[in-house]
Amino acid sequence: MSVGSHLIQRILRLPPPSTRDLVVERGLRVPMRDGAVLLADRWAPRKGAHGLPTALLRIPYGREGMIGAQMVRPLAERGYQVLIQSTRGTFGSGGDFDPLRCEREDGLDTLDWVVKQPWFGASLVLYGGSYLGFAQWAVADQLPPQVKAMIPSVSESAFTLEFLRKDGYSLEATFNWGVQVAGQERRGAMLRQLLGMRRQRRALHTLPLNQADTAAMGRKSDYFQDCLAHDADTPYWSVLDHSERVAGITVPVSSIGGWYDIFLPGQLRDHQALQAAGRQARLTVGPWAHISMGVGRTATGEALDFGLAHARGEQPADRAPVRLFVMGEGAWRDFPSWPPPGYPAQRFHLLSGGSLAAAPPGESAPDGYRYDPADPTPAVGGVRMAIGTKAGAVDNTALEARSDVLTYTTPVLDKDVEVIGEVSAEVWFRSSLPYADVFVRLCDVDEKGRSFNVCDGLVGLTGADETSCATVRLWPTAYRFKRGHRIRLQVSSGAFPRYNRNPGTGEPRGTATTLRAADQEVFHDPAHPSAVILPVRQL
Structure with a gap:
């Protein structure tokens, strides 16, 4: 050896x-x-x-x-x-x-x-x-x-x-892991898994979803079926x-x-x-x-x-008790605690014309897009747990060119902006259907105009056909936006297959068979001040 x-x-x-x-x-x-x-x-x-x-x-x-x-x-x-x-x-x-x-x-x-x-x-x-x-x-x-x-x-x-939230089911992680462990003791398991990746990805589109494991490997995964049947807050998972x-x-x-x-x-x-x-x-x-x-x-x-x-x-x-890699800066830094002191929350408001700024919004009409679960907004990079799938920061140019993704961007930064801690967003939102998701992603736009994802999160809404404030908890981060770059926020209604697509019907996730497209609106006016809240240290 x-x-x-x-x-x-x-x-x-x-x-x-x-x-x-x-x-x-x-x-x-x-x-x-x-x-x-x-x-x-x-x-x-x-x-x-x-x-x-x-x-x-x-x-x-x-x-x-x-x-x-x-x-x-x-x-x-x-x-x-x-x-x-x-x-x-x-x-x-x-x-x-x-x-x-x-x-x-x-x-x-x-x-x-x-x-x-x-x-x-x-x-x-x-x-x-x-x-x-x-x-x-x-x-x-x-x-x-x-x-x-x-x-x-x-x-x-x-x-x-976190995978099993009723308001944000992590389909990719639960499905892939369920399929993996169901076949891991078979002869040639690793080779079988690699050869079956394309079939496995196709299976994620299966309706009803409780047939996806059979589509991928010819039999049920007990773990995946349990994930479909029980949300995180049910007694079934309390032992975890x-x-x-x-x-x-x-x-x-x-x-x-x-x-x-x-x-x-x-x-x-x-x-x-x-x-x-x-x-x-x-x-x-x-x-x-x-x-x-x-x-x-x-x-x-x-x-x-x-x-x-x-x-x-x-x-x-x-x-130090806490050691963090600050992305964007590309350096390890030490801190006394998490979240570190000295990073007060700052609101960056969504504005008309696709702008993002600290100034509060003025009167403006909402922005809109159409979300179709039959052609779901794809997951691109970010938090992924799938073999053969690129995770982390990737170029979001193609994603942001889709008609079902809105973007809001700051002017070019005249100095570095350092963000370390918990990140959230408040998005005033309305859908043509009572069931909808709001996905929010924070990005760094470089001097060449390329947009790279920093962190993101999703929340599912009921009563979405009434105007309400969707509070989205993004992943925590440590990131320095460099002078000459811009800060961007994406708003959409999905990241498939990381998250299960919202069918728009309110049917249980395991048995839903009908997909309904929805017209979504994002508001940004004095009565509906949509914003991303960033922990910012003044440099």
Whole structure:
């Protein structure tokens, strides 16, 4: 494995290991309270493993191949012994795979087992991203004293509930993940997934939507069907919400997130809860989407600095509690908290003629566009979680040329404008139908007139045929709009397939079959002062 070890070292930009000679004990049997047995592998240096800190990863995606090479080996070569466990019902572990719903009980049982093993030293670090991060949050308020640190990345304590909002269903993420895990243990699963991407994308257009999984893979996905049947605020998903436990966490936590990650709002909420409770917590947010090598590099670095130091009873390298990559400036900056102080909210108003300015609006007629769910406004870049789909900042020129997208733009900036914190918009809106969505996107327009997305958000409305103020929560951001650039706001009624298209009928999302086009209006006058609210620091 020397070649693979060197390759991963180079990809993750790691220092040389203390050893490349590892031993792997496979198929360790970990009993659960209900009699199920979960399987785990233990990686450790062939020599000198006794007493080393243990890193625990609980994962539903298997334990071998690139999982072991990229996530486990780097830690086992650099000071840890690593236990990687397949979650219930996956890759040989007993019980049924009921995604996310068993991680608290199974996680607590696993911790109890680990600390009793003869090879266990004196300390344990919880590690991993996405689902693996949620597995940490699920147990974090009831940890044994041997756990010294948590390092969750691109994850949150109320995992996936942002996907399932009644007023903004994240179709792409739930559908793709449901299809992925339904077929992940078949022979050649990765190749099948790559070859099936085009069919999978076509399936997202299926009506009714509860037939889309069958269209993509010939059978149902239980997880996707549950997502269609139950909104985030129903009792069915309450077992996934551990957000009220966060303030009770006492171990140090280092969270790694991305400005274009789908879990970012919840991850920042978790960090704020730790801050408010006076816990030892640090946060790193980079210019990354959910699937990004930058996340892996940073998380591995935190495991080797923050995690190992706490496991050894030492202090990690000194740094500020919050480290953010400020896009536009292209630089890392340190702050004392999230959101950082010194960024008061400033309103930029939508004005007639497609202008955007701090000045309040004058009398003006509303702007209009027609939204047709049969030809939905597409998702372009931004917060995406799909293999083969470009996420992050992309050129929005073609999107903004569509007749169903309105834009409002400032004059050329005469100085830099720095925006760091929570972003929202208030859009006075009316539709010809009672059911409609409002999608808002903040963009940076460069000297060449190219528009690149910074952050965005969507809210669904009922009673949309009456004029009302739609409050849209955009993704948080850290961005510097440079002198000579312009700030732009897009307003439309969708971003498909990131969000499910609104059929305009009020039918349940899983069974809707009728698509109705709608005429939408956006108001910007003294009685209806539509605006985007940005946290701005004066430079």
